[in-house]
Amino acid sequence: MKSLKNIFAFLIPLLSMLIAFAIYLLINNVVASYQSKISKDYSIVVVSTSVLSKEEIPKLAGINIDTIQALSNDKIIDNIKTNLSENSIELLKQKLPNFYQINLEIFPTSSELEEIKTTLLKNPNIKKVEVFYKNHNQIYLLLLLLNSVSFILFFIIAIFAIIIIAKQIKLWFHEHHIRISILRLHGASIIYSATSILNYAMLSALLSFIISSIFLYYVSYNIEVLFPQELQDIVDIQINLGYEILKLFLLSFCISIFTIFGVLLKYKINND
Numbered sequence: 001m002k003s004l005k006n007i008f009a010f011l012i013p014l015l016s017m018l019i020a021f022a023i024y025l026l027i028n029n030v031v032a033s034y035q036s037k038i039s040k041d042y043s044i045v046v047v048s049t050s051v052l053s054k055e056e057i058p059k060l061a062g063i064n065i066d067t068i069q070a071l072s073n074d075k076i077i078d079n080i081k082t083n084l085s086e087n088s089i090e091l092l093k094q095k096l097p098n099f100y101q102i103n104l105e106i107f108p109t110s111s112e113l114e115e116i117k118t119t120l121l122k123n124p125n126i127k128k129v130e131v132f133y134k135n136h137n138q139i140y141l142l143l144l145l146l147n148s149v150s151f152i153l154f155f156i157i158a159i160f161a162i163i164i165i166a167k168q169i170k171l172w173f174h175e176h177h178i179r180i181s182i183l184r185l186h187g188a189s190i191i192y193s194a195t196s197i198l199n200y201a202m203l204s205a206l207l208s209f210i211i212s213s214i215f216l217y218y219v220s221y222n223i224e225v226l227f228p229q230e231l232q233d234i235v236d237i238q239i240n241l242g243y244e245i246l247k248l249f250l251l252s253f254c255i256s257i258f259t260i261f262g263v264l265l266k267y268k269i270n271n272d
Contacts, residue, residue, distance in 0.1 A: 009168045010204030013161035014256065018212035018248055020154040025247065026219060026226060027150045029239045031143045038140065039107040044116065044132070045071075046100045050125035057102075060119060061112040064105040071099035097127060107140060162259055165201075169263040172197045198260060205256040212252070213245050 046052065054068050108116060113131045120129045219225050220239045 007200055007204050007207070010165060010201050010256070011207055013164040014204055014208040014252060015211055017154070017158045017161040017255070018208050018252055019215055020150070020157045021251060022212050022216040022219070022244075022248060023226070024147075024150040024154045025216070025244045026223070026239070027143070027147050029244075030223075030227065031140075031147045033238055034140060034143055035107050039066075039104060042104070042107055042132070044102040044104075044120075045130040046102060046120060046126055047128040048098050048100060048123075048126045051098065052100050052126075057120075060102075060104065061108060061115040063108055063112065063116075066103040066105045067101075069101045069103070071101055109144070110141065158255070162255060165256070165259045166263055169197060169201075169260060173263070201256045201260050202253075205252045209249050209252040212248050216244060216248065217241060 052068055054065055057068070058065060117129045117131050120126050220241060
């Protein structure tokens, strides 16, 4: 019964942390998938008196440019040429500026769009920039907010989990102080003396990892648990389960191991 209590003392904070981390991973994947989708549909239109190239402008607001495509002036001329003479049309072709469509590798935020517009307009040859705020920008900003909130929540839970685990280890050392002292008098190392608490921690880390992995697997195939059906219609959510589960495994055991050995080191320093 006491062993079960010790396991749960580690399991609950660890599992809470891993579930929060799993939710963050899911939201982060949704944001990445949505960002990839809308970046393909989004473009910036630039009016310039000179030729623009990707070599000249490789980045905007720290975002790599995917393509810079020249737009044809023929449609503009076709709309008005009925009232113009041949000479006027030729003159218009010479005087019309160049129109370019700029595609970015990722979808920019509102602040990045403002920075992009300001940067482009600093070029004296660029006369006008249209960044086209779209409705899906609101959805993107909402997802970014959810992503930030989920990370902050995970970070806070992780801090509390480490504190609780450290306190449980200290409590165990206090309860078994005499036993540890006798073992150390007989030449046992501090790690050998704390074998039982290490076993509890590793078992709890394994159980937490298994439960959180099941949670991640279930939610990834039932995403409506976290997000409405409308979002799934907008974006194709793709999650690399193997890679994300590996992150859970590393986090679970790294937090347990580093917390335990941190307390062990402090105990050793204070009692040697």
